[in-house]
Amino acid sequence: MLLRAVRGGLAALLMLAGAAGVAAGEPAPSGPVPAAAPEGAERQQTLQALGAALFDDVNLSQDRTQACSTCHMPDAGFVDARTLPATGGAVSLGDDGRSIGTRNAPPAAYARFSPRFHRRADGRYAGGQFLDGRADDLAAQALGPPLNPVEMALPDKAAAVARLRENPEYERSFRTLFADDIFDDEERAFAAMGAAIAAFEQTDEFAPFDSRYDRYLRGEETLTDQEELGRVLFFSNQFTNCSQCHRLNRQAADPRETFTDYSFHNIGVPANPALDAALGRPVADRGLADNPAVSDKAAAAGQFRVPGLRNVAVTGPYMHNGVFRDLRTVIAFYNKYNSRLAKRQINPETGAPWGPPEVADNLSLTELESGPALDDRRIDALVAFLRTLTDRRYEPLLPAAGSAAP
Structure with a gap:
């Protein structure tokens, strides 16, 4: 390379x-x-x-x-694979060996x-x-x-x-x-x-399009039944809301899909207590509202650009503040908006109810509340499909199927 x-x-x-x-x-x-x-x-x-x-x-x-x-890091999906103990790798350590920011380094x-x-x-x-x-x-x-x-x-x-x-x-x-x-x-x-x-x-080192999903599109590999269910669910407008924002091209089998429309939303991500503790202050990241090109600051508060999903299974922790360690937790978080079951209102990583939004204004409820609730079988299928979006060079980094992030 x-x-x-x-x-x-x-x-x-x-x-x-x-x-x-x-x-x-x-x-x-x-x-x-x-x-x-x-x-x-x-x-x-x-x-x-x-x-x-x-x-x-x-x-x-x-x-x-x-x-x-x-x-x-080129060998880690172009994210920061260092683990800062105080935050669980949620944010990066600066050049001085002391400073930390407030956002997770995006791929x-x-x-x-x-x-x-x-x-x-x-x-x-x-x-x-x-x-x-x-x-x-x-x-x-x-x-x-x-x-x-x-x-x-x-x-x-x-x-x-x-x-x-x-x-x-x-x-x-x-x-x-x-x-x-x-x-x-x-x-x-x-x-x-x-x-x-x-x-x-801009070189292909950053975008090889050679994941199992890409190889499936080219007829080189076959997805498992669980992965295929996840694929169908992901692109469905009836059974999930995933592709409303995590889809750039209207054709489901587009070979250059990046799995984001690059729009901005506030999805109600809770604060990261470990990050707040490490910084010694609560963080209420205003996201898009801090962009100098945005004039309507109040309407933009709490919105962040929709991330692409390529290599998502190997580039945790997740969300702008790194609050979730496991990919399955991310899907469970989205599912809480559409499920009335008490167990779906519990964060599986903490065993406690989901925290309140870091910024409670401007939630994209129209998108978040569309689609039916997911059962465990469908959540697991979506995770299995998202794992197929891992570039070939990073496939050895995939955690064992069904295992939670450490």
């Missing part, structure tokens, strides 16, 4: 740019995010290799302990398919990067963590560019790929870093 190849020899890969890159002295692309002009496959491959190196470089953090790949896999942040014709917001959509695209998203004080914690863009220039291979490749004078303007150089990382994140 590209990241492993870069770890083994970045200099050789970057030499490709000499023949395919922008000539010395040629003006760099204009705009806030310099993007690679379509100048051939070799140049794009070199830009991706540069992005892979940057993605894995701890020198882009203040204490040189954290890279993009620290919280988006970087398949992120390239999210459209730019926008408002749909029906008035609902959709798209963007981060759980609140505040970055329009991958390049803008990549520039957030290096300057976030609880993540990579560099003080400013100038510090980031100075770290880039410490590496002669970076300096040479930036000058070749963008412009010989790219480092004369810190804004342009910093934006170029985001463009390179985004180019890497």
